[in-house]
Amino acid sequence: MFHWRYHGRGTAGLPGVWTGSGGGRVEFRADGRFSMKGIPADSVDFTWSEPRHGATRVSGAGTWRQDEVAEDSLLLMIDVGGSFPTAEEVATLIVAEDGPPQVLFFSTNVDKPYGYEIKKTP
Template sequence: MVAAVPALLLGGLFALDSCGAGKADELSSAQVDGVWKGSGGGRVEFDDDGRFEMSGIPRNAIEFGFIDPPPGNGRLSGRGEWSLVGDDDRSSTIELRFDAAGSFSDDSESTLLQVEEAGDRPKLYFDTDADEGYGYEVRREAASTPAGH
């Protein structure tokens, strides 16, 4: 029984460390701001004022929060508001709330983007299956540097 106590403590510390490991896959608002591009011309631009605009995102790449997603199987465009989910400082989930414009006939739709990778080349994906954790991926475009620098 005494030998089991250190094993349980070690297991508990490992579990706590594993929970902290997820923090590496979170982004701050400043890290989200900018242009993100995916395959086939998909593009999402996040502004620091909490607005976004997207274009060329495959229709089947988005799982919508409500019951009337835009029809068809083509590519979507739209704009609206974005926010980090859960924590105002850092999160592994970004919510997009669409305005009535582009592919969206009203402002009742929303969807989620998940952080797949943080770091120097962060990657997001549209969450199409909560059980599987995959979807259409977009990568942050590298910040351009002024000519001559």
């Protein structure tokens, strides 16, 4: 069902560590869990709350799944708050380049191309 591909393998290529500039990191696991840290707060459009204590980089963990509306997007359902006052936050990742190397970016505005980009660490 997921229409983006990592080297033609569907979501099989998603698990692993993806990194961005300045030390941002997202680790996707094959069991549908993820963890993130060092993601610039201004690159993520937070749904429910703002980061604690005015954090400029955020962390958290939870589950990932394909967005049912936007087929080239992943929803990150944060259930371990990390930088957030609640454990109920959602972030969106969108495919910037289908690769190789594949590039994902955090969405802040659907009308603005690209946000904070991450690439899979070989």
